[in-house]
Amino acid sequence: MVRERPRSLLPLVIVGIAVGYALLLLIAPLVAIVQNALADGLQPVIDTLTEPNVVHALEITFAMTVGAVIINTVFGLITAWVLVRQRFLGKTILNTLVDIPFVFSPVIAGYALIVLFGRNGWLAPSLIPIVFALPGILLAKTFVSLPFVTREVGPVLETLEPEPEQAAYVIGASQWKTFRAIIFPEIWPGLLYGIVLTLARALGEFGAVAVVSGGIEGRTETATMFVFRALSDRNDAAAYSVSLLLGLIAVFVLVALRLVRRGMKSSHRKG
Amino acid sequence: MSIILTHLRKSFGTQTVVDDLSLQIESGELFVLLGASGSGKSTLLRMIAGLAPLDAGQIWLNDRNVTGLVPQERGTGFVFQNYSLFRHMTVEQNIDFGLGIRRVPAAERRRRVQELLRLIHLEGYESRLPNQLSGGQQQRVALARALAYEPTVLLLDEPFGALDVKIRVQLRQNLREIQRALGVTTILVTHDQEEAFELSDRIGIIHHGKLVEVGTPSVLYRRPRTHFTATFLGDANLLPARRNGTHVYLGTIALPVPEATDALRNQPVDLLVRPEEVELAPTDGALSGTPIARGIVRSVSFAGPLERVNVELTPPVDGVRFVDALLTPHGAERNLLEPQAEVSVGIRSFHLLPRADVPAAV
Numbered sequence: 001m002v003r004e005r006p007r008s009l010l011p012l013v014i015v016g017i018a019v020g021y022a023l024l025l026l027i028a029p030l031v032a033i034v035q036n037a038l039a040d041g042l043q044p045v046i047d048t049l050t051e052p053n054v055v056h057a058l059e060i061t062f063a064m065t066v067g068a069v070i071i072n073t074v075f076g077l078i079t080a081w082v083l084v085r086q087r088f089l090g091k092t093i094l095n096t097l098v099d100i101p102f103v104f105s106p107v108i109a110g111y112a113l114i115v116l117f118g119r120n121g122w123l124a125p126s127l128i129p130i131v132f133a134l135p136g137i138l139l140a141k142t143f144v145s146l147p148f149v150t151r152e153v154g155p156v157l158e159t160l161e162p163e164p165e166q167a168a169y170v171i172g173a174s175q176w177k178t179f180r181a182i183i184f185p186e187i188w189p190g191l192l193y194g195i196v197l198t199l200a201r202a203l204g205e206f207g208a209v210a211v212v213s214g215g216i217e218g219r220t221e222t223a224t225m226f227v228f229r230a231l232s233d234r235n236d237a238a239a240y241s242v243s244l245l246l247g248l249i250a251v252f253v254l255v256a257l258r259l260v261r262r263g264m265k266s267s268h269r270k271g
Numbered sequence: 272m273s274i275i276l277t278h279l280r281k282s283f284g285t286q287t288v289v290d291d292l293s294l295q296i297e298s299g300e301l302f303v304l305l306g307a308s309g310s311g312k313s314t315l316l317r318m319i320a321g322l323a324p325l326d327a328g329q330i331w332l333n334d335r336n337v338t339g340l341v342p343q344e345r346g347t348g349f350v351f352q353n354y355s356l357f358r359h360m361t362v363e364q365n366i367d368f369g370l371g372i373r374r375v376p377a378a379e380r381r382r383r384v385q386e387l388l389r390l391i392h393l394e395g396y397e398s399r400l401p402n403q404l405s406g407g408q409q410q411r412v413a414l415a416r417a418l419a420y421e422p423t424v425l426l427l428d429e430p431f432g433a434l435d436v437k438i439r440v441q442l443r444q445n446l447r448e449i450q451r452a453l454g455v456t457t458i459l460v461t462h463d464q465e466e467a468f469e470l471s472d473r474i475g476i477i478h479h480g481k482l483v484e485v486g487t488p489s490v491l492y493r494r495p496r497t498h499f500t501a502t503f504l505g506d507a508n509l510l511p512a513r514r515n516g517t518h519v520y521l522g523t524i525a526l527p528v529p530e531a532t533d534a535l536r537n538q539p540v541d542l543l544v545r546p547e548e549v550e551l552a553p554t555d556g557a558l559s560g561t562p563i564a565r566g567i568v569r570s571v572s573f574a575g576p577l578e579r580v581n582v583e584l585t586p587p588v589d590g591v592r593f594v595d596a597l598l599t600p601h602g603a604e605r606n607l608l609e610p611q612a613e614v615s616v617g618i619r620s621f622h623l624l625p626r627a628d629v630p631a632a633v
Contacts, residue, residue, distance in 0.1 A: 163355035171369040
C-alpha cells in the first residue's frame with residue numbers, strides 16, 4: 001500500500017513569507033504612489049508635469065541619462081573587451097576598479113567630484129563649469145552606472161568559442177568585420193541588458209547628483225531632486241506626480257529587462 | 272608543388288610541439304596527417320593556416336611564401352572539428368560569407384552557393400540556422416563555407432571527430448568525391464587510421480612533432496621503415512632475425528629476402544608479420560606458407576569479420592613467446608581455433624625492419 005506523506009504546511013508558510021515580503025516592501029509603495037498621485041484625479045498630475053520647473057527637471061534628467069548611457073556603453077564595451085581579451089600589467093586592478101561605483105556611497109562619489117572639479121579642485125575646469133552645472137550631473141550619473149555594461153558583456157565574451165572567429169579570419173574577414181559580423185551578434189543581448197541596467201541606474205540616481213549639482217531650481221534640479229524638494233515643501237501632489245512618472249518608467253524598464261532576458265535565454269538555447 | 276613546409280619548428284614554453292618538420296605536398300593531393308593526440312598534428316595545420324605563429328621555418332602555398340602573412344592573406348580553407356558555423360547566420364549566409372568579403376557579384380554568389388549546396392547534398396537548406404541541422408549536416412556546411420571562395424589549399428582538423436561512426440563513413444565518401452571533383456590540395460588531420468587509409472593519397476605519420484614516415488597507405492602498412500609506423504598502423508608481430516645477402520634467418524629457419532630491404536643487409540633486423548599473414552594448420556605440411564614453429568592456441572576472440580587467435584610458440588622463437596593471427600571463422604582452420612589446440616604456425620609474407628632500439632608505439 002502506498003502511503004501518502006502527510007501534507008506539510010511548511011511550503012505554504014515559506015511561499016507566504018516570500019509573497020508577503022514582496023507585497024509589503026515592493027508593491028505597497030508603488031500602490032501608495034499611484035493612489036496618492038491620482039487621489040484628486042488626473043488633472044493635478046498633468047498640471048505638475050507641465051510646470052516649467054518640472055519640465056526642465058525632466059528634460060535634464062533624460063538628457064543627462066542618455067549621455068551617461070552612451071558614454072558607459074562605449075567605454076563599458078571597450079573595458080569588457082580589454083579585460084577579457086588583452087593581457088596587460090594592472091589588469092586585476094582595473095578589473096577591481098570597475099566595481100567601485102557598486103560599493104561607493106553615491107554621496108561620497110558626488111563629494112569626490114566636487115573635490116576634483118570644484119573651484120579649487122585638482123582638475124578645476126577653466127572654460128566651462130562642471131560642479132553645480134550640467135556636466136557635473138552627467139559625470140555623477142556616468143559614475144554611478146559605470147559597471148553595468150562591462151559586467152554584463154564580460155562574461156558573455158568569456159564564453160565565446162575561439163573557432164568561429166578564427167574561421168572568419170581564415171575566410172578573409174578583417175578584425176573589424178569579424179567583430180561586427182561574428183562577435184557583436186553574440187554579445188548583443190548581454191550588451192542590451194547592460195544598457196537597460198545603466199539607464200535605470202542613471203535615471204534614478206539621487207545622492208551623487210544632489211551633491212554635485214547643488215539642485216538649483218530650474219537649472220540643475222533633476223527629477224529625483226524635484227521629488228525630494230517637493231516633499232520637504234509639503235507639496236505632496238507634485239512629489240507624487242513626478243514619482244508616478246519615474247515609477248512608470250522603472251516598471252517599463254523592468255518589463256524590458258524581462259524581455260531581454262528571455263531573448264538571451266532563447267539565443268543561448270540555440271548554441 | 273602546392274604546399275611546401277621547410278624546417279618548421281614550434282614550442283609552447285619548454286615543450287616542442289613541431290620539431291624541424293619538412294614536407295612537400297603535390298597539387299590536388301589529399302594528404303592525411305595521422306598521429307595520436309598531442310603529436311602536434313593540429314598545431315601544424317594551424318600554423319599553415321596562420322592561426323598559430325611559428326618559431327622557425329617557412330611555409331609556401333602555391334609558390335608563395337606565406338610564412339609571415341596573417342590568416343586573411345593566405346587564402347586557405349579551414350574546417351574545425353566542432354563545425355564552428357556562424358550560429359546566427361543561415362546556411363546560405365555561412366557559405367556566402369567568404370564570397371561577400373571578396374565582393375563577388377550577387378548573381379555569381381547565388382550560383383556558387385547553390386552549386387556547393389548540391390555538392391554537399393543539402394539543396395533546399397539555404398534558410399536553415401545551424402542549430403536546425405544535425406552534426407553531419409553542420410560539418411558539410413562548414414566544408415562548403417571553406418570551399419566557397421576557392422581556397423588554394425583546404426585544411427581539415429579532425430573534421431569527423433565529433434560524429435557518429437555511420438555518419439563519419441558517409442561523410443568521408445562525400446568529402447573524397449568533392450575533393451576529387453574540385454581538385455583542391457587538401458591536408459586532413461586525424462588520429463583515425465581507418466579514415467587515413469580510406470581517404471588519403473599519402474599519409475604522413477606524426478609523432479612528438481616529427482614526421483616519422485610519409486607514404487601511400489599500402490606502402491606504410493606493408494613496408495614501413497620504422498617500428499613506430501609498423502605498430503601505429505595496425506597490429507604487428509615482431510620477430511628478431513638476421514639478414515645476410517640472400518636470406519633472412521629466423522632462428523635456424525632460412526627465409527627468402529623480401530624486396531626493398533637491401534639497406535638492412537648484415538644488420539640486426541625484426542621480422543614484421545601482420546596477423547592476417549600468420550597461418551595456422553594441424554601440421555607443417557598443411558601450411559601454404561613457410562612454417563616457423565609449433566604452438567598452442569591460448570585464446571580466441573571475436574574481431575568482427577575475423578577472429579583473433581593468440582598462439583603460444585613452443586618452444587619460443589628467439590625469445591618471442593606469442594604471436595597473433597587473424598583468421599576467417601569459416602576457413603578450413605576453424606576447427607583448430609579451440610584453446611589448447613596444438614598447431615603449426617606459418618607465415619605467408621613478411622617485411623623487415625631495422626632492430627628497434629626505440630620503444631614502439633602502443
